Amino acid sequence: MTATSTLPDAAPPGSASDAGGPGVRSRTGRLRLPFSGWHLLLAPLALLFAIPLIWLLISSVMSNAEINRFPPALWPSHIDLGGYRYVLGNAMFPRWFANSLIVSVVAVVSNLVFGALGGYAFARMRFAGSRTLMVLMLATMAIPFQLTMIPTFLVMKRLGLIDTLGALIVPSLVTPFAVFLLRQFFLSLPRELEEAAWIDGCSRLRVLVLIVLPLSRPALSTVAVLTFLSTWNDLTWPLIAINHDTQYTLQLGLTTFQGQHHTRWSAVMAGNVLTVLPVLLAFLAAQKSFIQSITSSGLKG
Amino acid sequence: MSKTTPRTAPRQRPGPAAPRRPAPLTLSDHDQERSYEHARQLRARRRRARGETATAWAFVSPSILVILGLSVVPVIWSLLLSFRADDLVTPSRWVGLANYRALKEDPHFSQAVRNTLEYTALYVPLSMLLGLALALALNRRIKLVGLYRTLIFVPFVISATAQGVLFSFILDPQFGAANSVLHSLGISQQGFLTDPGQALLVLVAISLWSGTGFCVVVYLAALQDVPQSLIEAARLDGAGRRQLLRHVVLPTLTPVNVFLLLWQIINSLQVFDLVYVTTKGGPLGSTTVIVYFIWEQAFKNFTAGYGAAAAYVLALVLLVIGVGLRLLRRRGPAGLEGATR
Numbered sequence: 314m315t316a317t318s319t320l321p322d323a324a325p326p327g328s329a330s331d332a333g334g335p336g337v338r339s340r341t342g343r344l345r346l347p348f349s350g351w352h353l354l355l356a357p358l359a360l361l362f363a364i365p366l367i368w369l370l371i372s373s374v375m376s377n378a379e380i381n382r383f384p385p386a387l388w389p390s391h392i393d394l395g396g397y398r399y400v401l402g403n404a405m406f407p408r409w410f411a412n413s414l415i416v417s418v419v420a421v422v423s424n425l426v427f428g429a430l431g432g433y434a435f436a437r438m439r440f441a442g443s444r445t446l447m448v449l450m451l452a453t454m455a456i457p458f459q460l461t462m463i464p465t466f467l468v469m470k471r472l473g474l475i476d477t478l479g480a481l482i483v484p485s486l487v488t489p490f491a492v493f494l495l496r497q498f499f500l501s502l503p504r505e506l507e508e509a510a511w512i513d514g515c516s517r518l519r520v521l522v523l524i525v526l527p528l529s530r531p532a533l534s535t536v537a538v539l540t541f542l543s544t545w546n547d548l549t550w551p552l553i554a555i556n557h558d559t560q561y562t563l564q565l566g567l568t569t570f571q572g573q574h575h576t577r578w579s580a581v582m583a584g585n586v587l588t589v590l591p592v593l594l595a596f597l598a599a600q601k602s603f604i605q606s607i608t609s610s611g612l613k614g
Numbered sequence: 615m616s617k618t619t620p621r622t623a624p625r626q627r628p629g630p631a632a633p634r635r636p637a638p639l640t641l642s643d644h645d646q647e648r649s650y651e652h653a654r655q656l657r658a659r660r661r662r663a664r665g666e667t668a669t670a671w672a673f674v675s676p677s678i679l680v681i682l683g684l685s686v687v688p689v690i691w692s693l694l695l696s697f698r699a700d701d702l703v704t705p706s707r708w709v710g711l712a713n714y715r716a717l718k719e720d721p722h723f724s725q726a727v728r729n730t731l732e733y734t735a736l737y738v739p740l741s742m743l744l745g746l747a748l749a750l751a752l753n754r755r756i757k758l759v760g761l762y763r764t765l766i767f768v769p770f771v772i773s774a775t776a777q778g779v780l781f782s783f784i785l786d787p788q789f790g791a792a793n794s795v796l797h798s799l800g801i802s803q804q805g806f807l808t809d810p811g812q813a814l815l816v817l818v819a820i821s822l823w824s825g826t827g828f829c830v831v832v833y834l835a836a837l838q839d840v841p842q843s844l845i846e847a848a849r850l851d852g853a854g855r856r857q858l859l860r861h862v863v864l865p866t867l868t869p870v871n872v873f874l875l876l877w878q879i880i881n882s883l884q885v886f887d888l889v890y891v892t893t894k895g896g897p898l899g900s901t902t903v904i905v906y907f908i909w910e911q912a913f914k915n916f917t918a919g920y921g922a923a924a925a926y927v928l929a930l931v932l933l934v935i936g937v938g939l940r941l942l943r944r945r946g947p948a949g950l951e952g953a954t955r
Contacts, residue, residue, distance in 0.1 A: 349756040356758075358748070359765040365823065366768065368791055369780050380789055387791060431677035440670040446678060453685040457884060457932055459905050459925040463695060463912050464688035467702070486680045512655070517669050546773035548887040549905075553913055564775040568891045571779050578783055589776045596771045600764065603771070607828065608835040 369589070373397070373582040380578045396583035405558055406584055409566035413545060414591075416478055416562060420485040420544040421537050428491030428536055429529075433521050435492065436499035437507070447496075450489045458549065466553055480554035481562065485544050491536045498532035499525060535606035538599070545592055563588045695922035702918045713923035723924060725899055726907040729814060733903060734882040736818045737825070742874055744822065745829025746867075750859070752830065753837045763834070767827035774824075778891025781820050782807065807893050810900040817888060817901060825881075829874055836870040837863070869943065876939040880932055904928050 346353075372380060376393035379386040400406045434440070435447050465484055466475070474480040502525065510520050526533070551565040561569065567588050571581050596603050696713055700706035717723050752763055769777070785792050785806035793803050807813050840863055848862045886905040889895060895902035895910070902910075904924065912921030 349754075351751060351754065351756055352758070355751060355762045358751075359762040362769060362823065362827070363765045365780055365784060366772075368784060372783065372791075387794060427676045427680070430673040434670045434673035438666060438670040438673070440667045443670070443674075446674065449686070450677070450681055453681055455933070455936060456685050456689055457880075457925075457929050459884065459908050460692050460929045461685055461688035463702075463918050463922050463925070464691035465684055466913075467691070468684065468688070483680070484684050487677045489677075489681050492677050492681070514655075517666075517673075542771060546771075546775070548773065548775045548890065549909075552890070553909075564773055564887075567779055568775050571782065571891075578786075578789060581779060582783060585776050585779050589772050592771050592773070593768070596768065597764075604767065604831055607770075608831055 366589075369582055369585060373579060373586045375579050377577060377579050381576070393579070396577070396579035396581075399577065399580040400583045400587065404570065404580075404584070405561065405566060406563075406570075406587060408559060409561045409563045410587060412478060412561060413563040416481045416485070417541050417544045419482050421540045423482075423486045424488060424491040424536055424540045425533055427487035428495045429521065429526060429533070431487065431492040432495030433499055433517075433525065436496045437504075438517065450492060454489045454493075462550070462553060469554060475554055476557050476560055478560060481544075481551055484550065485540075488540070491540065494536055495529065495532055498529055502528055531602070531605075534599075534602050535609065538595075538603055538606045541595065542592065692922045692925060695919050696926050698919045699917070700919040700922075701916040702912075703916070706919065709919070713920050714927075716920065717923055717927065722899065722902065723907060726902045726904050729899075729901060730883055730885070730903045733814060733818060733821075733885060734879060736815070737821050737882045738875065738878040740818070741822055741825050741829050741878055742871070744826045745874070746833050748826065748830045749833035749837055750863075753834060763830070766830055769824040770827040770831075772824060774887035775891050777820055777824050778888050781816075782892050785816065808897055810896075810898045813893055813897060813901045817885075817892065820888060820892075821882070821885070825878070829878070832870060832874055833867070836867055840866050872939060872943045876936065879935055879939075883928065883932060883935075 371389060373396055374392045374394060375386065375389040376391075376395060379389060379393075435443060469475050469480040469483070472479075472483075474483060506524055506528075507520050510524055511517075515523070546564065547562075548564045548568070551562045555561055555565060558566070558569070567581075567584050570584055574581055695706070697708060697710055698706040699709050699713075748766060752759055752766075784790050787793060787803060787805055787808055790806070792806065796802070796804065805812060806816050844862050844866070845858065848858050853861065884905055885903055886909065889901050889903055889906050890909075893901040895906045905928070908921045908924045908928070910921075911924060912918045
């Protein structure tokens with residue numbers, strides 16, 4: 314009748330509500346686990362998702378000899394930092410890292426600045442044509458990048474920016490996404506605060522900077538997170554706009570590096586770790602706001 | 615949208631609208647001063663209303679210049695390009711609809727379309743089903759569930775380039791860990807990305823590894839929004855687990871399903887980075903997708919007009935899907951959507 318348990322003090326608090334999960338059927342008299350049965354399903358699945366990244370880390374500290382053995386070793390006999398030394402010493406990686414950082418940071422800052430200015434004007438100020446402009450801008454969000462990439466290349470060429478970081482920065486200075494996300498957020502703020510300051514003689518800019526922006530942290534961080542993610546991770550546009558390897562971004566550099574050094578897998582993986590690390594650290598540091606940004610912007614899309 | 619409430623209201627200076635004290639019996643200097651001030655502010659206000667337009671334009675012009683300049687102009691330019699033969703260097707010439715007609719005949723393009731559709735038809739439903747299943751499993755209060763969610767979501771933030779490089783290594787027929795594991799299990803060596811019969815499926819698998827986490831997170835957010843009262847009511851009426859899922863939970867997910875369907879289809883029809891890094895369209899064109907075809911035409915073969923025509927075909931397809939699904943969403947139950955808009 315009752316569970317014939319070999320583990321006497323079985324169910325921890327909370328498992329009652331999980332009864333019905335695989336392996337916890339106490340009513341049927343089967344073995345009771347000291348934890349929720351869902352772990353038996355979820356832990357291996359989560360591990361499955363983690364394994365490629367764990368392998369990335371492991372192989373980056375493996376020696377090439379061990380990787381090139383057949384069959385290749387699955388665990389390093391010792392930690393070998395040769396890959397990192399090679400990548401940081403001989404190759405262009407530090408330069409590419411700096412390029413990526415410059416492009417991403419400029420994009421984040423300018424999206425915040427121009428997005429806030431544009432979003433505020435569309436949210437609170439009346440001017441001729443504002444509605445038309447807004448609808449037009451909203452419509453541009455539906456334009457796929459492939460449609461604009463060839464003429465954008467031609468525009469950048471005419472501006473003399475091809476093969477410079479400028480070609481990467483200019484198109485990402487401000488996105489319609491940043492303008493609209495901030496506009497929507499500004500609209501949700503109570504108007505009275507701004508009006509009080511406005512009547513007291515504050516300029517629009519001061520109102521925006523001193524009153525609106527401090528209240529808009531969540532929206533600003535969403536814009537920052539998603540802008541950083543998309544510029545840091547982009548490959549298509551740098552591939553088109555950049556030819557010379559001194560101007561490569563990390564993503565472009567990594568794939569070229571792999572093409573040239575496919576026998577030096579430990580170095581390639583060390584470079585890959587350096588490419589992934591900033592995004593991963595940013596994600597782990599601000600996981601909650603990351604996930605909120607992605608779901609909230611997604612659900613509104 | 616956001617639950618933030620303004621915590622600190624800035625201290626308000628007493629303005630003319632808020633009388634500071636009961637009006638005195640006599641007209642004092644103070645009152646006079648106040649009415650002057652009032653008039654001055656009215657004037658200032660009027661002056662500012664005129665200045666307002668200028669300020670507004672100053673605020674929006676950077677966005678307009680960049681966004682409209684680099685989207686509306688290129689869209690028209692692309693259209694014109696698609697009617698021309700252009701190598702991005704020498705002056706182009708008008709060829710009318712020849713590019714589009716050539717696309718219809720081009721076996722490489724039709725192969726790219728087939729590959730893209732196959733990739734989409736596999737990736738989209740699988741990522742959504744897997745995402746929903748994982749979200750349902752993760753939607754409970756047990757220990758470590760936060761860790762599980764993190765591990766499943768993390769691949770999503772990793773760039774397609776990094777994913778591609780990593781899996782090129784893991785799946786390397788000679789040095790890769792995958793074949794090493796298969797070897798120890800007694801399974802014969804696989805070609806993976808070098809095998810024309812497998813390459814596209816492997817790409818789908820890699821995309822599932824990185825893309826499922828997004829579906830999980832979106833579904834989890836939606837599941838947490840399912841009204842608890844509905845669930846309680848159904849339980850009282852004697853609904854079992856399965857009935858609860860089928861008749862209460864899944865129907866409330868409809869708007870999210872439509873959103874994810876749209877989002878995943880649009881993204882998978884535009885897949886490029888992963889293909890470029892892993893297979894470059896090969897082997898034997900088995901992974902050439904539409905965007906890879908466009909890129910190759912425009913920036914490798916320097917037939918920009920032809921590439922632009924292919925881009926227009928893709929854009930029209932995306933537009934039709936987008937509009938179609940939006941109409942579908944409008945007809946469907948409004949449900950959650952109202953709250954998030």
